[in-house]
């Protein structure tokens with residue numbers, strides 16, 4: 001061992017663990033509103049995400065979207081932006097701190113600073129039953145980033161062009177009509193939809209295991225603001241073996257854009273940007 005533990009090492013390690021944020025203060029959408037919102041949903045559009053590829057979609061504030069498993073067990077990597085200002089985007093790190101390493105019904109997806117507000121609220125999750133397994137794993141994580149060709153190059157010494165990072169980049173290049181190099185910086189850390197992951201209990205290393213998702217399962221969100229989204233159907237398939245190659249069976253995913261009743265839409269209020277004054281103590 002390179003360091004010598006102090007005499008009170010055990011005592012120091014036994015300090016009480018405290019949840020960092022006062023999560024009771026996180027503003028949530030009222031259960032009664034979500035119930036009314038869900039009561040009369042109409043599917044107004046369906047976007048197909050081909051395997052080992054990505055697609056973009058738009059959701060007006062107050063509408064919603066579902067990511068649906070079809071044909072086979074498949075994991076998706078989700079990016080979200082404020083449709084009116086692409087510099088405001090999903091902030092997986094803050095979402096993790098405010099909720100947990102994995103998200104489910106009732107949790108919200110937050111945007112980066114300085115907007116820092118809820119951008120989507122999870123209203124239904126057919127995999128909510130999974131909870132935490134004996135390995136410490138859970139579903140829909142905000143701890144992994146996304147598979148990418150740079151890490152693959154470092155670890156395997158080859159170029160692979162259908163990692164989620166590249167799929168999302170290609171989809172956004174088409175959406176915005178810009179070269180890949182220009183849109184690549186927009187791609188950010190994802191919500192790993194349907195992916196089953198955790199940290200090993202002994203060495204705390206990021207692990208994945210075969211996703212419990214099956215055709216018909218879905219996760220559903222209200223758009224708290226106007227959204228532009230991009231979803232990649234991961235080359236890892238159900239992420240039960242390898243990724244960043246063409247060996248694993250992969251399946252499409254569907255994105256259903258849903259609309260609530262006019263009465264509910266009339267009542268809906270989009271989330272305002274964060275109220276902090278941004279002076280940072282400078283007078």
Ligand SMILES: [Zn+2]
Pocket residue numbers: 077146147163164165233234235236243
């Ligand atoms: Zn991936």
